[in-house]
Each structure stands twice: as C-alpha cells, then as structure tokens.
Amino acid sequence: MNAPDNKRRALLATAGVGAAGLVVAPGIRLIEAATAADAPKTTLASSKVRWGMLVDTTKCKSDCNACVTACNKENSIVEEVADPRQRSQWVRKIDLVEQRTGKQHSLPMMCQHCTNPPCVDVCPTGASFKRADGLVLVDRHICIGCRYCMMACPYKARSFVHEPLTTQNPEMPRGVGCVESCTFCVQRIDRGLQPACTEACPEGAMLFGDLNDDNSAIAKRLKEVASTQVRAELKLDTGVRYQGI
Amino acid sequence: MSRALTFLAALTLALPLFNAAAAGEAAKPAIVIANPGTQCIAPPEEMRRDHMEMLKHQRNRTMRLGERGAKVSLNACVDCHASKTTGSVLSGKQSNPDGFCEACHAFAAVKLDCWDCHQPKAGYKAAEATPAPEGSKP
Amino acid sequence: MDYASSRAEEKKFYLLAALGALVSAIGIGAALYMEHHGHAVTGMNNQIVWGLPHVFAIFLVVAASGVLNVASIGSVFGKTVYKTRAKLAGLLCFAMLAAGLVVILLDLGRADRIMVAATHVNLTSVFGWNMILYPGMFAIVFVYLWTLMEKRMYPYSKPAGFAAFIWRLMLTTGTGSIFGFLVARQAYQSAVIAPMFIIMSFAWGLAVFMVVQKAMYLWNGMTLHPEIRNRLRKLLAVFVGAVFYFVAVYHLTNLYFAKQTAFEHFILVDGGIFPQLFWGGWLCVGTLAPLALFFLPGLKDMRGSVTLASLLIIVGAFCQLYVFIIGGEAFPLEIFPGRTATSTFFDGRIDQYAPSLPEILLGLGGIGIAFTMTVVGVRVLRFLPEDNIAKLQAAGALSD
Secondary structure (H helix, E strand, C coil), X not given: CHXXXXXXXXXHHHHHHHHCCCCCXXXXXXXXXXXXXXXXXXXXXXXXXCEEXXXXXXXXCCCCCHHHHHHHHHCCCCCCCCCHHHCCCCEEEEEEEECCCCCEEEEEEECCCCCCCHHHHHCCCCCEEECCCCCEEECCCCCCCCCHHHHHCCCCCCEECCCCCCCCECCECCCCCCEECCCCCHHXXXXXXXXXXXXXXXXXXXXXXECCCCCCHHHHXXXXXXXXXXXXXXXXXXXXXXXXX | CHHHHHHHHHHHHHHHHHHHHHHHHXXXXXXXXXXXXXXXXXXXXXXXXXXXXXXXXXXXXXXXXXXXXXXXXXXXXXXXXXXXXXXXXXXXXXXXXXXXXXXXXXXXXXXXXXXXXXXXXXXXXXXXXXXXXXXXXX | CCHHHHHHHHHHHHHXXXXXXXXXXXXXXXXXXXXXXXXXXXXXXXXXXXXXXXXXXXXXXXXXXXXXXXXXXXXCCXXXXXXXXXXXXXXXXXXXXXXXXXXXXXXXXXXXXXXXXXXXXXCCCHHHHHHHHHHHHHHXXXXXXXXXXXXXXXXXXXXXXXXXXXXXXXXXXXXXXXXXXXXXXXXXXXXXXXXXXXHHHHHHHHHHHHHHHHHHHHHCCCCCCHHHHXXXXXXXXXXXXXXXXXHHHHHHHHXXXXXXXXXXXXXXXXXXXXXXXXXHHHHHHHHHHHHHHHHCHHHHCCCCHHHHXXXXXXXXXXXXXXXXXXXXXXXXXXXXXXXXXXXXXXXXCCCCCCCCHHHHHHHHHXXXXXXHHHHHHHHHHCCCCCCCHHXXXXXXXXXX
16 A cells, blocks of 8 residues: 555645646646656755855965866866956956965855855846755846846856857756856765865865754864855855965 | 527637647657657657646756756756767757757747757767966966 | 928928837847847956946936926926926836836847746845836836826826826836945945935936927927026026035045045046046036036026037936946955955956947947837827916916
8 A cells, every 4th residue: 555655645745846836737737746756766955954165275276276177177167258258257266465464365266155145135037046055056047147146246256158158068057148156066966976176176175065064074174263254244154164364 | 690600619619620730740740769769758749748848847846956866857858869860959950850859849930948058969078178268367 | 380391390200210210220130139149249248247238228217217207296296387298208208218128128148038037026136126116117107198198087197197206216216226235346335326316317317308308399490488498407407416416425425434445546536437437427528517508697598508408417427327337347346355366257457348339239229219219209199398388477387
C-alpha cells in the first residue's frame, strides 16, 4: 500500500504548487503530477543555509588574477565588446591605496549577496531576487533590462550584456539585454562544489561556506578573526566579508 | 431567419474541427529524432502538446527554488535532441529538419528567445577566457 | 475662412504631422537598431548605465505632469484664465507622458518583454510604483478631458481636475524618487530631490505650454491678451525662481556634508562638460536669461520675449537633467572611503560618456511622438485656448 500512497502525496504536492499561483490548465496539472510521481530525486535551496564568503585580503596578491580568470571560464564571460567599459565582469580585482598611509591592499570584488539587497528592492519586475539560501540572482527570464538595479548597487557588482552572445556554457545561460552578476556559481554549489573563484585561488584567500552552520569552516573563522563588511553603514548585511582591510 | 441561425450554429460548431485539422498538420513538420533508441521524458503526443508549459514551469522551479535534477531540463532536451550533423537543436534555416526545435517552431511560426541565452549546441564548452581588458590597471 | 486659405492650412497641417511622424519613425527605427545589435551601439556602458534616452524620457514625463498644472489652477482653484487652457494642457500632458514612456520602454535591454513589465510588478520598487502611476495618469487625464469636452460631464470636471492634480503630484514624486532612493550613489542621496522634481515639473511644463500656445496663436493669427501674457509670465518666473532655490539647497546641503564635497567639486568645478552645462546651460541660459527676459524693462515687453524665455528654460532643463543623471553616474562610486581604488572595471575613475547617434535619434523620436500627438490632437479636437476678454474684464479677472 506504500507506493500508491506516495504517488498520491506527490500528486497532491504538485497540485498544491499549481494552486499556489502558477497558471495551470487541467490537462497540464495531470502531466506535472505524473512527472513528479516518478521524477528522479530533486533538491531545493533551503533557508536553513546562508551562503557566504570570507576573503583574506592579507593573502591576496595584486598581480594575481586567478579568481577572475576562473570565473570567466566557468561562466563563459569571453565576449570581446569593442568598448571595455561595456564588457561584463562578475568579479574584478580592486587595488587599494590608503590615502593617508599609502598602505596597499588587493581584493576581489563581486556581488556581496546582501541580506537586504537594494537591487531586489528596486527591480520593477521582481527579476532580481534573493533565493532561500541567500543568493542574490537575476531571473533573466523576466529581466527587462532597465538597469535600475545597476544604479542601485553600492558595489557596482552588476553588468549589462551589451551584445548578442553565442558562446555561453550550457550550465550558465547568458544573453543580450539582461543584467547579470556573480551567482556564487549557483550551478556549482547546487552540485556541492565550491565557486570557481574560490577553487582557483592559489593562496587559499577565499573561504566559502554556510554562515548559518556553526561547524562550517567559515563560521568558525568569522568567530576568530576580525572581518569587515564593505559599506557596512548601509546595513545591507553582506554575505561576503573581508579580513585585513 | 431560423435557417440562417442554424447555418451559423453549424458553422460555429464546425470551426473547431477546421482548427483542429490545421493544428494537426502544424504539429507534424519534418523533424529528425537524433537518438531514436531513447525515450523522451513523456510520450510524443504529450511532448508536442505540453513541452512549453513543462519548460516554463521547470525554469521557475530551477531558477527560483534551486530545484536541480528534475526530469524536465532544457539542457537535457538539447543534449538528446541536438542533430548528429550540426550538433545543435537549431537549423539556422527554417526548412532544415535537422534543427529539432527550430524546424518545428519555424513550421508553427513560433519564435523563441531562449537561445539568446541558452546554448543550442549539445556538450558545448566555451573556449578559454580571454584575459581581462587592458588599459586601466596601474 | 475662405476655401483657398483653408486648403493651404490643411496642407500645412499635413506637412507638420508628416514631419512629426517622420521624426518619430526615425526614433523608433533607431531603437530597433539598438535592439538588434544590443546596447553596444550606444555610448552607455556598465558605469553610465542610463544615458541620453533617459534624459529625454525624464524631461518628457516631468514636463507632462507639470503642464497639467495649468489645468489644475483652472479646475481646482477656479481661475477662468487657466480653465480656458485646461484642455490644451490635458492634451499636452497625455502626449508627453506617452512619448516619455515610449522612449523609456524602447531603451530597455529587452523591449520585447513589455508584457513581462506589465504583468510582473514588484511593489517595493519605485519603478514598480511608476508602472501603476503612469497608466493611472493616462486614465485620469482621459476622464478629465472628457469632463471638459462634454457638456453633461461639466459638473464632474472639478473633482476630475482635483484627482488629476493629486495624481500628478504623486507621479512626479515617483519620478524624483527613482533617484532619491538610490542610496548607493553620492549624487542622489538627498531628501530634496522629490520636491525639487515637483517644482521643476511646474516650470518645464508651463514653459512647454507657453511655446505650444504661441505656435497655435501664430497659426491662427491671434495674439495673447497682454494681461494674460503678463500673468503667465509672472507665474513662470516664480517657478524658475523656485527651481533655482531648490537646486541651490541641493548643492549647498551636499557641500555641507564632508563626504559629498568631492562630488560637488566634480559637478561644479572640474568635471569638464558637467560644470559647463551647469553654469552655462542651466544657470545662465536656463535661469538667468529667462529671468532677465521676464523682468528687465527693455526686454519684458518685447514681442516674443516670453516664448524665447520658455525655450531657454527648456534648453536649461535638458542641461540640468544631463548634469543630474549622467554627471551623477560619471562620478565614481566611493566603495572604499579614504582609499584610492583602481581596477579593470573602472573603479575610482571618472567616466566619459558620448551619446551615439541611435540614442540621440531615439530621444528626438520621443519629442517627435509628443509633437505629432499634439498637432493631430489640436487639429481634431480643436483645443485652441480662446479668451473671452470682455467677460474676463467684466468679472475683474484680469486686474491683479
């Protein structure tokens, strides 16, 4: 009696999804139910998790670009728009010189995956959104390309695709007329991998993990060392933290 | 008067039939199944009728909820349906039966924007990334 | 009017309408070109994300809401001189609002997704509010025009005018807030932006109205009664003065906050084109020259001086918006205060922007759309503001 029961539950579950707001014609709901009933095991992003990253700027070298290269490769950011200011950059290296002391730092800057993301607040269609596990993403199926989120981002972390593309990796679709930004390599972390930049960093300066999990390496390190949120005064509660600046 | 009404009623009833005939025709363009031995994710009639809704439904779940490993997946469609000769689900030409998705859509006069972003070639891997643009680093 | 002259007039009308349609069509063509090639063919980039099309669109939308002021003074405050002008004001509002929206929508990265914009509205977004405010404005102006045009609807023109008045204030507040809510950027962190936009809308809207009215009077061989001209002149002067006040407050408060002084220095002193447009374009051409034309004894009664002043105000408005929008973006975000930043993404660098031809054409296309709609509307609906001077004088409405 077990199997039919499960089946019915799955059917109810999908019917619930249908009722929860997606437009579903009667015929189609049946198909979904059938699909769900014998679907392979799927996973969902969970709000128990809060992805975050700690960057140790004391280890980050000014002449090293490994994280950027790895990101570009993973997400296929290879286009050659003539004007460099029109090129996408999901992660970039910033060199800093303290004006008073001349002290130098180098660090990677990308989407800070805020808890209170301004881009999400201003997005007119809801294309900018925050996933349950704290990732701030652009749903490019409903992005209209207004660029208001780029105006609102305090970190200049977003790029607009200025030219039609043909060289996308299947895992990370990208296309003209939409805004995009670092996703923490969602396609990788959903498979249990680290973001490409983190994996590529030769100095091990980037630590990625679940801020909510007390036993994760990142949560432990954040308890030990002093870390900074960039533009903390805006109270965005960023997922990316920096050490040593 | 009543005869005219009957005629109109008959015409109205018959119209869906004409439509159905037209639709039936539209659903059968020349297409090539790249991997004939395999099974689609649902019976072909169902696929023909409902693949758009399946894809749109799943894309929201994948995008918003992070659902991975679902049966419906655009990349999986491409991997299984891409032509053995061109490696793509697009034909570049509307009459070419080789481009699985495009041949049928051209036939049915449907235009998709999916391929602006989604890679229509199976197993595609982007070339090595170019170095970051020069000119602004000190 | 005799047959020959009405034929000639008809010809002129078709010529004007065709000219407007041509400019509009070129603008839309330019947008299709941008759509096809992507925004790579524009001067906009990842730092200057909003460019010239937004300057045009925001001018049109803000002026659209302001021009309705003329109608509001008539309907809400019961002033006959303005009531006569309410229909024309309503039409201009409609035309400019539509044109501004078309420009904004055609500039979208994915203009093909208009339906998405209409069906997915995020209510925490100021843009999202505007998605409600704009259609609402159209509806209200439509109803308002109806109450003005149809006799049995006359009694409702006052409430309709009042609704339009309130809605218009919200609309401009919404437009101003698009910027006011951008806490990330130095240029836009100011509470005076929303009220400043309201005042600017009054000035720009009235200026546009004066120019259009002048053109219509010339067309029909009429002259504006000197008393009415005087009155509109003074009203416009008050608006220009108020804009001056708000801009001064905006910059002075910015100068007061230490973290903003670098930005102010950029906009007012060493930012190249931006200080030039600010001092030369907005202050001299768009503010001081019109005030001189309004008040200097030799100039104020000169023929055409009010129209000239209105045109200068419009030119100044474009300069002001250019400085506000593009200057505000060109100044680098201060992500790490107290540190100098350099990167491949142009951090810490002042950005350059040169609008490309398609953008310019798209912006002008917006003006073309507003122009065509006005020309056709005025012709079909006969919205010429004609004053009954004798009656006004009898009622004492012309003496100050």
